[in-house]
Amino acid sequence: MKVLGRVYLGFVLVFLYAPIAVMAAMSFNSSQFYQLPIDWSLKWYGALAGNSRLIDAGLNSILVAVITTVIAGTLGTAAALAFFRYRFRGKRFLQALLFPPIAIPWLITGTAMLLFFFWTGIGRGMHAMVLGHVALALPYVIIVVSARLQAFDPDLEAAARSLGAGPWQVVRYVTLPFLAPGIIAAALFAFAVSFDQFVISYFLAVPGVSTLPVEIYTSIRKGFTPEINAISTIVIIASMALLIGVARFYRFGGER
Amino acid sequence: MAHEATHDTTGNTAQADRSARAVVLLTGPAYLWLTVTVLLPLVAMLYFSFLSEAPIAGRVGELTLEQYRAFFEHAFYLELILRSLRLGAEVTLFCFLLGFPCAYVLAKTIKGRWREALFLLVIIPFWSNALVRVFSWTMVLRGNGLLERAIETVFPGAGSLDLLFTYNAVVIGLVHSYLPYMILTCYISLQAIDDDLIAAARSLGASWLTILRRLILPLAMPGIVAGAVLIFVPVIGSFMEPRILGGRQGTFIGTIIEDQFTAVFNWPLGAALSFILLACVLVIFIPFTFAARRMSG
Numbered sequence: 001m002k003v004l005g006r007v008y009l010g011f012v013l014v015f016l017y018a019p020i021a022v023m024a025a026m027s028f029n030s031s032q033f034y035q036l037p038i039d040w041s042l043k044w045y046g047a048l049a050g051n052s053r054l055i056d057a058g059l060n061s062i063l064v065a066v067i068t069t070v071i072a073g074t075l076g077t078a079a080a081l082a083f084f085r086y087r088f089r090g091k092r093f094l095q096a097l098l099f100p101p102i103a104i105p106w107l108i109t110g111t112a113m114l115l116f117f118f119w120t121g122i123g124r125g126m127h128a129m130v131l132g133h134v135a136l137a138l139p140y141v142i143i144v145v146s147a148r149l150q151a152f153d154p155d156l157e158a159a160a161r162s163l164g165a166g167p168w169q170v171v172r173y174v175t176l177p178f179l180a181p182g183i184i185a186a187a188l189f190a191f192a193v194s195f196d197q198f199v200i201s202y203f204l205a206v207p208g209v210s211t212l213p214v215e216i217y218t219s220i221r222k223g224f225t226p227e228i229n230a231i232s233t234i235v236i237i238a239s240m241a242l243l244i245g246v247a248r249f250y251r252f253g254g255e256r
Numbered sequence: 257m258a259h260e261a262t263h264d265t266t267g268n269t270a271q272a273d274r275s276a277r278a279v280v281l282l283t284g285p286a287y288l289w290l291t292v293t294v295l296l297p298l299v300a301m302l303y304f305s306f307l308s309e310a311p312i313a314g315r316v317g318e319l320t321l322e323q324y325r326a327f328f329e330h331a332f333y334l335e336l337i338l339r340s341l342r343l344g345a346e347v348t349l350f351c352f353l354l355g356f357p358c359a360y361v362l363a364k365t366i367k368g369r370w371r372e373a374l375f376l377l378v379i380i381p382f383w384s385n386a387l388v389r390v391f392s393w394t395m396v397l398r399g400n401g402l403l404e405r406a407i408e409t410v411f412p413g414a415g416s417l418d419l420l421f422t423y424n425a426v427v428i429g430l431v432h433s434y435l436p437y438m439i440l441t442c443y444i445s446l447q448a449i450d451d452d453l454i455a456a457a458r459s460l461g462a463s464w465l466t467i468l469r470r471l472i473l474p475l476a477m478p479g480i481v482a483g484a485v486l487i488f489v490p491v492i493g494s495f496m497e498p499r500i501l502g503g504r505q506g507t508f509i510g511t512i513i514e515d516q517f518t519a520v521f522n523w524p525l526g527a528a529l530s531f532i533l534l535a536c537v538l539v540i541f542i543p544f545t546f547a548a549r550r551m552s553g
Contacts, residue, residue, distance in 0.1 A: 005361035023392035082282035105493025116297035135293035232388040
């Protein structure tokens with residue numbers, strides 16, 4: 001039974017990783033039509049270096065993700081602190097409001113943003129993508145930071161106050177240092193949510209100003225270029241590195 | 257909303273006022289942001305769905321039920337919604353069948369650092385670009401692609417499957433994309449089940465099937481439901497996966513809604529179809545969550 005379970009787990013892992021591995025292998029294959037055996041080369045990585053559209057889109061993705069992380073991290077941490085510290089009417093309602101951005105299909109949120117931003121003159125482009133990405137990342141930040149706050153002992157703050165610390169000093173020297181791992185994990189989540197976000201960006205991009213996923217999608221739809229394999233491989237490796245970073249601060253396994 | 261804010265220990269009004277101000281200052285920016293980017297756009301979209309045309313570029317839309325009538329007049333839209341719901345149900349079911357045993361093995365039979373490492377391995381793909389992962393399937397599924405070559409090696413003369421650009425290709429790609437959600441949510445709820453409970457049931461003579469049906473499944477139900485919601489909702493609104501993997505077979509309500517916004521520019525119809533889809537989600541999920549809550553006690 002035990003062995004069977006492990007074999008099964010192995011099978012699922014193969015299912016999850018096989019296509020990614022195939023793509024990574026093909027990015028090193030100089031044949032455009034995926035001929036086997038693989039003729040190893042860095043041809044497509046070279047072509048990628050000369051593809052300014054993809055590179056610009058990549059830089060846009062990073063820029064949007066960094067701005068999203070800073071804004072969502074700050075606003076989300078503030079809201080999580082309020083939920084932890086204060087009891088007030090409407091708290092449950094506010095907490096429930098965090099779920100629509102997760103529970104409504106992105107297609108609908110994205111088209112609604114497109115329609116509203118266009119109608120009100122907010123327009124599309126980088127600023128619109130930041131507006132949308134922060135909305136998607138906020139619930140994750142609030143949930144992750146709140147989880148960390150669960151383990152926080154308010155007596156620590158009381159102790160600091162009784163020793164003469166002012167409200168800012170309490171936050172600066174007691175609360176924030178305790179929260180730091182939670183905030184870092186939340187920030188990495190926010191970055192990943194934004195960096196991988198396709199649907200919202202797709203509706204809010206304008207020609208010439210798009211993010212990497214949008215540009216990759218456009219290339220796939222227009223007819224395939226093997227550079228996509230190369231950039232996808234880079235993106236996947238970067239995402240994995242990021243997640244391993246998150247794991248350092250946030251125990252996914254649940255128990256210590 | 258925060259007028260009655262009170263600190264845990266004190267009841268005096270000056271303190272209460274200060275707390276109220278702190279709550280507004282701390283939560284205000286986040287919720288203002290969500291209002292502008294999610295709430296108001298949804299309200300605007302609901303409004304657009306009752307207009308004859310989008311009131312942009314100088315045009316004036318008149319209030320009408322035309323868009324909703326279009327839905328009921330053309331059986332085509334209803335068929336597409338049903339096709340999308342079927343896709344959502346199938347993908348969710350396969351994710352459960354594949355993911356639940358996987359979560360069980362992880363949560364109950366593997367311990368320590370191995371468990372943490374394997375768990376991480378399972379959810380890493382979930383954080384790596386969904387679009388890229390869907391795209392990677394085109395290389396595996398295409399005619400004379402890797403899957404066919406692999407099958408050909410094991411069973412020579414098995415013939416061509418030609419899976420790419422079929423309904424099944426869309427299902428495979430979506431299951432691959434969303435499987436980690438189900439494993440994650442089931443894992444969390446399975447982990448909370450006390451091992452002693454299972455041992456006790458076994459020592460009392462309960463069969464393996466009884467333990468699964470009467471003990472494990474009911475206790476894991478919140479995780480299963482959470483996973484099902486997290487999968488079903490985005491799948492019925494998916495448009496990128498069907499377009500890349502489904503080809504001509506990839507027409508679903510999601511692709512039609514996308515068309516209204518990016519190709520046909522009939523925003524009011526797109527808005528109406530979106531709200532009909534949302535209504536279907538609610539109608540399906542409200543009884544479902546109640547039933548799940550009752551089952552899990």
